[in-house]
Amino acid sequence: MGASSTFQDTLPLSSDALLAQLDAWGLTYRLHTHTPLRTVEDAKGVEDQFLVPGESTLCLKNLYLRDKKKRNYLVTLEQSREIDLKALGAELGVGSLSFGSADRLFQNLGIRPGAVSPLAMINGVQNNVRFFMDAAAQQADVINMHPLVNDRTVAMARGDMMAFFDQIKCEVGWLH
Template identity: 40%
Template sequence: MRGEAGLLADLAALAIPFEAHEHAAVFTVEESRRIDADIPGAHTKNLFLKDSGGAFWLVTVPAAARVDLKALPEAIGCKRVSFGKPEEMERLLGIAPGSVTPLAMIDAEPGSVAVVIDAGLAQAERMNVHPLRNTGTLGVAGADVLALLRHWGHKPVIAEIPVALPAG
Protein backbone atom coordinates (compact mmCIF):
# COMPACT_ATOMS: atom_id res chain seq x y z
CA MET A 1 0.00 0.00 0.00
CA ARG A 2 1.41 3.37 -1.03
CA GLY A 3 -1.07 5.33 1.08
CA GLU A 4 -1.01 9.03 1.76
CA ALA A 5 2.79 9.32 1.55
CA GLY A 6 2.67 7.84 -1.96
CA LEU A 7 -0.17 10.17 -2.88
CA LEU A 8 1.76 13.25 -1.76
CA ALA A 9 4.87 12.00 -3.60
CA ASP A 10 2.84 11.56 -6.82
CA LEU A 11 1.29 15.03 -6.47
CA ALA A 12 4.83 16.44 -6.19
CA ALA A 13 6.29 14.28 -9.00
CA LEU A 14 3.49 15.31 -11.38
CA ALA A 15 3.67 18.96 -10.22
CA ILE A 16 -0.03 18.95 -9.37
CA PRO A 17 -1.03 21.94 -7.24
CA PHE A 18 -3.35 21.28 -4.31
CA GLU A 19 -4.53 22.88 -1.11
CA ALA A 20 -4.62 20.77 2.05
CA HIS A 21 -6.96 21.27 4.99
CA GLU A 22 -6.89 19.38 8.30
CA HIS A 23 -10.12 19.01 10.27
CA ALA A 24 -12.04 16.82 12.71
CA ALA A 25 -13.06 13.39 11.41
CA VAL A 26 -16.22 13.41 9.30
CA PHE A 27 -18.24 10.33 8.47
CA THR A 28 -21.27 11.74 6.68
CA VAL A 29 -22.01 14.45 4.14
CA GLU A 30 -24.06 16.13 6.89
CA GLU A 31 -21.03 16.30 9.21
CA SER A 32 -18.79 17.54 6.41
CA ARG A 33 -21.13 20.44 5.58
CA ARG A 34 -19.98 22.24 8.73
CA ILE A 35 -16.36 22.02 7.55
CA ASP A 36 -17.08 22.58 3.83
CA ALA A 37 -18.33 26.10 4.48
CA ASP A 38 -14.72 27.16 5.15
CA ILE A 39 -13.21 25.32 2.16
CA PRO A 40 -13.78 26.76 -1.35
CA GLY A 41 -14.50 24.51 -4.34
CA ALA A 42 -16.77 21.61 -5.29
CA HIS A 43 -17.40 19.22 -2.41
CA THR A 44 -17.80 15.52 -3.09
CA LYS A 45 -19.25 12.30 -1.81
CA ASN A 46 -18.27 8.85 -2.94
CA LEU A 47 -20.27 5.69 -3.47
CA PHE A 48 -18.52 2.33 -3.29
CA LEU A 49 -20.79 0.00 -5.24
CA LYS A 50 -20.93 -3.57 -6.48
CA ASP A 51 -23.00 -4.47 -9.51
CA SER A 52 -25.05 -7.64 -9.91
CA GLY A 53 -22.29 -9.02 -12.16
CA GLY A 54 -19.80 -8.79 -9.28
CA ALA A 55 -17.85 -5.74 -10.54
CA PHE A 56 -16.90 -2.95 -8.12
CA TRP A 57 -17.44 0.75 -8.79
CA LEU A 58 -16.26 3.93 -7.07
CA VAL A 59 -18.51 6.82 -8.08
CA THR A 60 -17.63 10.40 -7.09
CA VAL A 61 -20.48 12.91 -7.21
CA PRO A 62 -21.23 16.41 -5.87
CA ALA A 63 -21.83 16.27 -2.10
CA ALA A 64 -25.41 17.52 -2.39
CA ALA A 65 -26.43 15.04 -5.14
CA ARG A 66 -29.04 12.41 -4.36
CA VAL A 67 -27.96 9.73 -6.84
CA ASP A 68 -30.73 7.76 -8.56
CA LEU A 69 -29.34 4.26 -8.00
CA LYS A 70 -31.92 2.72 -10.35
CA ALA A 71 -30.86 4.97 -13.24
CA LEU A 72 -27.14 4.92 -12.42
CA PRO A 73 -26.26 1.57 -14.07
CA GLU A 74 -27.40 2.77 -17.49
CA ALA A 75 -25.46 6.04 -17.08
CA ILE A 76 -22.18 4.31 -16.21
CA GLY A 77 -22.55 1.07 -18.16
CA CYS A 78 -23.10 -1.65 -15.60
CA LYS A 79 -25.72 -3.97 -14.13
CA ARG A 80 -27.94 -3.23 -11.10
CA VAL A 81 -25.90 -1.84 -8.20
CA SER A 82 -25.88 -2.13 -4.42
CA PHE A 83 -23.47 -0.78 -1.84
CA GLY A 84 -20.21 -2.69 -1.46
CA LYS A 85 -19.29 -4.16 1.91
CA PRO A 86 -16.75 -2.37 4.15
CA GLU A 87 -14.42 -5.39 4.05
CA GLU A 88 -14.46 -5.34 0.22
CA MET A 89 -13.59 -1.64 0.30
CA GLU A 90 -10.74 -2.32 2.70
CA ARG A 91 -9.43 -5.21 0.58
CA LEU A 92 -9.65 -3.39 -2.77
CA LEU A 93 -8.88 0.22 -1.79
CA GLY A 94 -7.14 -0.09 1.56
CA ILE A 95 -9.49 2.39 3.24
CA ALA A 96 -12.40 2.29 5.65
CA PRO A 97 -15.90 3.72 5.15
CA GLY A 98 -15.91 7.46 5.81
CA SER A 99 -12.55 7.93 4.10
CA VAL A 100 -13.67 7.04 0.57
CA THR A 101 -12.07 9.13 -2.14
CA PRO A 102 -11.10 8.67 -5.78
CA LEU A 103 -7.51 9.14 -4.56
CA ALA A 104 -7.77 5.72 -2.85
CA MET A 105 -7.34 4.30 -6.36
CA ILE A 106 -3.58 4.76 -5.75
CA ASP A 107 -3.74 1.43 -3.89
CA ALA A 108 -6.26 -0.31 -6.17
CA GLU A 109 -5.05 -2.87 -8.68
CA PRO A 110 -5.83 -1.49 -12.17
CA GLY A 111 -9.06 -3.11 -13.35
CA SER A 112 -10.18 -4.14 -9.85
CA VAL A 113 -12.52 -1.18 -9.34
CA ALA A 114 -14.05 1.00 -12.05
CA VAL A 115 -13.81 4.67 -11.10
CA VAL A 116 -16.48 7.13 -12.24
CA ILE A 117 -16.28 10.90 -11.85
CA ASP A 118 -19.33 13.12 -12.28
CA ALA A 119 -18.90 15.23 -15.45
CA GLY A 120 -19.27 18.53 -13.58
CA LEU A 121 -16.63 17.54 -11.03
CA ALA A 122 -14.25 16.41 -13.77
CA GLN A 123 -14.32 19.99 -15.07
CA ALA A 124 -14.21 21.66 -11.66
CA GLU A 125 -11.45 24.16 -11.03
CA ARG A 126 -11.26 22.72 -7.54
CA MET A 127 -12.64 19.38 -6.40
CA ASN A 128 -12.40 18.62 -2.67
CA VAL A 129 -11.59 15.02 -1.76
CA HIS A 130 -10.20 13.11 1.22
CA PRO A 131 -6.45 12.30 1.21
CA LEU A 132 -7.22 8.62 2.14
CA ARG A 133 -8.50 9.63 5.59
CA ASN A 134 -11.52 11.54 6.82
CA THR A 135 -9.54 14.06 8.89
CA GLY A 136 -8.34 16.01 5.88
CA THR A 137 -9.46 17.50 2.59
CA LEU A 138 -7.38 18.12 -0.52
CA GLY A 139 -8.53 20.67 -3.07
CA VAL A 140 -7.36 19.52 -6.51
CA ALA A 141 -8.52 20.46 -10.02
CA GLY A 142 -10.88 17.86 -11.51
CA ALA A 143 -8.55 17.45 -14.51
CA ASP A 144 -5.66 16.73 -12.12
CA VAL A 145 -7.67 14.04 -10.29
CA LEU A 146 -8.22 12.40 -13.69
CA ALA A 147 -4.50 12.71 -14.46
CA LEU A 148 -3.62 10.97 -11.16
CA LEU A 149 -6.09 8.15 -11.85
CA ARG A 150 -4.56 7.59 -15.31
CA HIS A 151 -1.03 7.80 -13.83
CA TRP A 152 -1.98 4.91 -11.51
CA GLY A 153 -3.17 2.79 -14.44
CA HIS A 154 -6.92 3.40 -14.18
CA LYS A 155 -9.30 4.46 -16.93
CA PRO A 156 -11.71 6.89 -15.25
CA VAL A 157 -15.21 7.10 -16.66
CA ILE A 158 -16.66 10.61 -16.85
CA ALA A 159 -20.46 10.45 -16.73
CA GLU A 160 -23.57 12.55 -16.23
CA ILE A 161 -24.73 11.03 -12.94
CA PRO A 162 -28.54 10.73 -12.66
CA VAL A 163 -29.97 12.37 -9.56
CA ALA A 164 -33.20 11.52 -7.79
CA LEU A 165 -35.72 14.31 -7.67
CA PRO A 166 -36.83 15.37 -4.20
CA ALA A 167 -40.09 13.77 -3.05
CA GLY A 168 -43.17 15.93 -3.40
Protein backbone atom coordinates (compact mmCIF):
# COMPACT_ATOMS: atom_id res chain seq x y z
CA MET A 1 0.00 0.00 0.00
CA GLY A 2 1.32 3.44 -0.88
CA ALA A 3 2.00 6.50 1.25
CA SER A 4 -0.05 8.95 -0.83
CA SER A 5 -3.35 10.58 0.10
CA THR A 6 -5.11 7.95 -2.03
CA PHE A 7 -4.54 5.58 0.91
CA GLN A 8 -5.02 8.06 3.76
CA ASP A 9 -8.23 6.40 4.95
CA THR A 10 -6.18 3.32 5.87
CA LEU A 11 -4.12 5.34 8.38
CA PRO A 12 -5.01 5.61 12.08
CA LEU A 13 -5.31 9.38 11.50
CA SER A 14 -5.90 10.57 7.94
CA SER A 15 -4.08 13.52 6.43
CA ASP A 16 -7.43 15.32 6.08
CA ALA A 17 -8.14 14.77 9.79
CA LEU A 18 -4.68 16.07 10.72
CA LEU A 19 -5.19 19.21 8.62
CA ALA A 20 -8.62 19.74 10.22
CA GLN A 21 -6.98 19.44 13.66
CA LEU A 22 -4.30 21.98 12.72
CA ASP A 23 -7.10 24.32 11.62
CA ALA A 24 -9.03 23.73 14.86
CA TRP A 25 -5.93 24.64 16.86
CA GLY A 26 -5.58 27.84 14.83
CA LEU A 27 -2.24 26.82 13.33
CA THR A 28 -1.52 28.26 9.91
CA TYR A 29 0.18 26.52 7.00
CA ARG A 30 0.32 26.53 3.23
CA LEU A 31 -0.73 23.22 1.68
CA HIS A 32 0.98 22.04 -1.50
CA THR A 33 -0.05 18.97 -3.48
CA HIS A 34 2.41 17.19 -5.77
CA THR A 35 3.45 13.79 -7.05
CA PRO A 36 4.41 11.34 -4.30
CA LEU A 37 7.87 12.13 -2.93
CA ARG A 38 9.74 9.13 -1.58
CA THR A 39 13.27 10.48 -1.21
CA VAL A 40 15.15 13.71 -0.54
CA GLU A 41 16.10 13.71 -4.24
CA ASP A 42 12.40 13.54 -5.19
CA ALA A 43 11.69 16.47 -2.85
CA LYS A 44 14.54 18.56 -4.25
CA GLY A 45 12.89 18.23 -7.65
CA VAL A 46 9.73 20.07 -6.52
CA GLU A 47 10.70 22.15 -3.49
CA ASP A 48 11.45 25.30 -5.52
CA GLN A 49 7.74 25.69 -6.21
CA PHE A 50 7.10 25.91 -2.42
CA LEU A 51 9.69 28.56 -1.63
CA VAL A 52 8.72 32.15 -0.94
CA PRO A 53 11.35 34.82 -1.63
CA GLY A 54 12.73 36.27 1.59
CA GLU A 55 11.67 33.30 3.74
CA SER A 56 14.23 31.05 5.34
CA THR A 57 12.78 27.61 4.60
CA LEU A 58 13.96 24.32 6.03
CA CYS A 59 13.35 21.18 3.98
CA LEU A 60 13.66 17.95 5.93
CA LYS A 61 14.74 14.37 5.88
CA ASN A 62 13.27 12.13 8.54
CA LEU A 63 14.59 8.92 10.03
CA TYR A 64 12.59 6.38 12.03
CA LEU A 65 15.13 4.59 14.23
CA ARG A 66 15.33 2.03 17.04
CA ASP A 67 17.98 1.23 19.59
CA LYS A 68 18.97 -2.15 21.02
CA LYS A 69 16.53 -1.66 23.90
CA LYS A 70 13.73 -1.41 21.29
CA ARG A 71 13.09 2.28 22.00
CA ASN A 72 11.80 4.25 19.01
CA TYR A 73 13.05 7.59 17.70
CA LEU A 74 11.99 10.03 15.03
CA VAL A 75 14.96 12.11 13.96
CA THR A 76 14.34 15.10 11.69
CA LEU A 77 17.29 16.74 9.98
CA GLU A 78 17.94 19.42 7.40
CA GLN A 79 17.72 17.46 4.15
CA SER A 80 21.34 17.87 3.06
CA ARG A 81 22.85 17.08 6.49
CA GLU A 82 25.02 13.98 6.47
CA ILE A 83 24.19 11.47 9.17
CA ASP A 84 26.32 8.84 10.86
CA LEU A 85 24.04 6.54 12.87
CA LYS A 86 26.88 5.50 15.20
CA ALA A 87 27.72 9.13 16.00
CA LEU A 88 24.02 9.99 16.35
CA GLY A 89 23.51 7.14 18.82
CA ALA A 90 26.47 8.43 20.83
CA GLU A 91 25.11 12.02 20.75
CA LEU A 92 21.74 10.79 22.00
CA GLY A 93 23.41 8.58 24.60
CA VAL A 94 21.52 5.48 23.43
CA GLY A 95 24.19 3.31 21.81
CA SER A 96 23.75 1.90 18.35
CA LEU A 97 20.76 2.81 16.22
CA SER A 98 19.18 1.05 13.27
CA PHE A 99 16.29 1.79 10.97
CA GLY A 100 12.89 0.64 12.17
CA SER A 101 10.77 -1.62 9.98
CA ALA A 102 7.81 -0.46 7.92
CA ASP A 103 5.51 -2.41 10.25
CA ARG A 104 6.89 -0.67 13.35
CA LEU A 105 6.74 2.70 11.56
CA PHE A 106 3.03 2.14 10.95
CA GLN A 107 2.45 0.81 14.48
CA ASN A 108 4.28 3.64 16.26
CA LEU A 109 3.83 6.66 13.98
CA GLY A 110 0.74 5.68 11.97
CA ILE A 111 2.40 6.31 8.61
CA ARG A 112 4.05 4.44 5.77
CA PRO A 113 7.60 4.71 4.39
CA GLY A 114 7.95 7.83 2.28
CA ALA A 115 5.63 9.91 4.48
CA VAL A 116 7.81 10.21 7.61
CA SER A 117 7.37 13.65 9.14
CA PRO A 118 7.48 15.51 12.46
CA LEU A 119 3.69 15.78 12.14
CA ALA A 120 3.53 12.00 12.70
CA MET A 121 4.40 12.70 16.32
CA ILE A 122 0.65 13.29 16.76
CA ASN A 123 0.60 9.47 16.84
CA GLY A 124 4.13 8.93 18.13
CA VAL A 125 3.66 10.63 21.49
CA GLN A 126 1.07 8.00 22.42
CA ASN A 127 3.60 5.28 21.60
CA ASN A 128 6.59 6.74 23.48
CA VAL A 129 8.50 7.67 20.33
CA ARG A 130 11.24 10.15 21.22
CA PHE A 131 11.61 13.09 18.85
CA PHE A 132 14.82 14.89 17.91
CA MET A 133 15.11 17.75 15.46
CA ASP A 134 17.97 19.53 13.77
CA ALA A 135 18.76 22.77 15.60
CA ALA A 136 18.69 24.47 12.17
CA ALA A 137 14.89 24.47 12.57
CA GLN A 138 15.26 27.02 15.35
CA GLN A 139 16.54 29.53 12.77
CA ALA A 140 14.15 28.77 9.88
CA ASP A 141 11.09 30.92 9.21
CA VAL A 142 9.21 28.03 7.61
CA ILE A 143 9.51 24.25 7.81
CA ASN A 144 8.21 21.99 5.02
CA MET A 145 6.68 18.70 6.21
CA HIS A 146 4.46 15.92 4.91
CA PRO A 147 1.03 15.82 6.61
CA LEU A 148 1.15 12.00 7.07
CA VAL A 149 1.12 11.35 3.29
CA ASN A 150 3.81 11.90 0.68
CA ASP A 151 1.86 13.70 -2.04
CA ARG A 152 1.19 16.73 0.13
CA THR A 153 3.52 19.17 1.88
CA VAL A 154 2.63 21.77 4.47
CA ALA A 155 4.81 24.85 4.79
CA MET A 156 4.41 25.87 8.43
CA ALA A 157 5.93 28.80 10.29
CA ARG A 158 8.37 27.72 12.99
CA GLY A 159 6.15 29.17 15.72
CA ASP A 160 3.13 27.21 14.51
CA MET A 161 5.21 24.03 14.33
CA MET A 162 6.32 24.54 17.94
CA ALA A 163 2.70 25.24 18.94
CA PHE A 164 1.77 21.91 17.31
CA PHE A 165 4.35 20.13 19.49
CA ASP A 166 2.94 21.91 22.55
CA GLN A 167 -0.61 20.86 21.63
CA ILE A 168 0.35 17.18 21.39
CA LYS A 169 2.69 17.39 24.41
CA CYS A 170 5.74 16.37 22.39
CA GLU A 171 9.12 17.16 23.86
CA VAL A 172 11.63 18.17 21.19
CA GLY A 173 15.27 17.24 21.61
CA TRP A 174 17.59 19.49 19.59
CA LEU A 175 20.51 18.11 17.58
CA HIS A 176 23.49 20.40 16.92
